Amino acid sequence: AQSVTQLDSQVPVFEEAPVELRCNYSSSVSVYLFWYVQYPNQGLQLLLKYLSGSTLVESINGFEAEFNKSQTSFHLRKPSVHISDTAEYFCAVQGNTGFQKLVFGTGTRLLVSP
Amino acid sequence: NAGVTQTPKFQVLKTGQSMTLQCAQDMNHEYMSWYRQDPGMGLRLIHYSVGAGITDQGEVPNGYNVSRSTTEDFPLRLLSAAPSQTSVYFCASSPGQGITDTQYFGPGTRLTVL
Numbered sequence: 001a002q003s004v005t006q007l008d009s010q011v012p013v014f015e016e017a018p019v020e021l022r023c024n025y026s027s028s029v030s031v032y033l034f035w036y037v038q039y040p041n042q043g044l045q046l047l048l049k050y051l052s053g054s055t056l057v058e059s060i061n062g063f064e065a066e067f068n069k070s071q072t073s074f075h076l077r078k079p080s081v082h083i084s085d086t087a088e089y090f091c092a093v094q095g096n097t098g099f100q101k102l103v104f105g106t107g108t109r110l111l112v113s114p
Numbered sequence: 115n116a117g118v119t120q121t122p123k124f125q126v127l128k129t130g131q132s133m134t135l136q137c138a139q140d141m142n143h144e145y146m147s148w149y150r151q152d153p154g155m156g157l158r159l160i161h162y163s164v165g166a167g168i169t170d171q172g173e174v175p176n177g178y179n180v181s182r183s184t185t186e187d188f189p190l191r192l193l194s195a196a197p198s199q200t201s202v203y204f205c206a207s208s209p210g211q212g213i214t215d216t217q218y219f220g221p222g223t224r225l226t227v228l
Contacts (some may be wrong), residue, residue: 004156009154043204043219044219045219046216049216051213051214101159102157102159104149104157106154106156
């Protein structure tokens, strides 16, 4: 079985500051990792994912995450945030069983203020 | 394409009442699933379906029934609502079960059971 830990329930930052949202996972098998974003009153949208290959993955809106197998982490980073990045971010993991059964973390609310 | 649609957006029930949350997708996706989102607990899988006529239980299936008579629709039934079922419910779909198949989420149904 897999589990995901997002230690920070809320991260307040000022606009144009860098941010890191932490995600650690636990699994007895190889995993695939995902970050989803939920804007207010909307459903979840896939932000980025790691399946294989390069451990650094990027999204189209400037976020990136790095898969670190030794530290079992998949932290999400952005060098300069915008007000529009205010949302809840969920880390998710899936074991390599071939069947899509995501296990989600509890979420981190990113609050960007001017 | 409308994507994944859910109705209603909001619902208030009394304990013991029954209701059906509707979910539909127009992307011809085989895989559909229901999640509930509770504060501090992230998203948890209730039931899922890998195709018309095939359903299975997720992490928290008790108190919920599903059926999949068509590819497009995947309704979630609460036979006797309980306050513990107060939550936000998300339906999701993906082209298949493979890890490369991105899940698309609906906008959610906010359910309150009094």
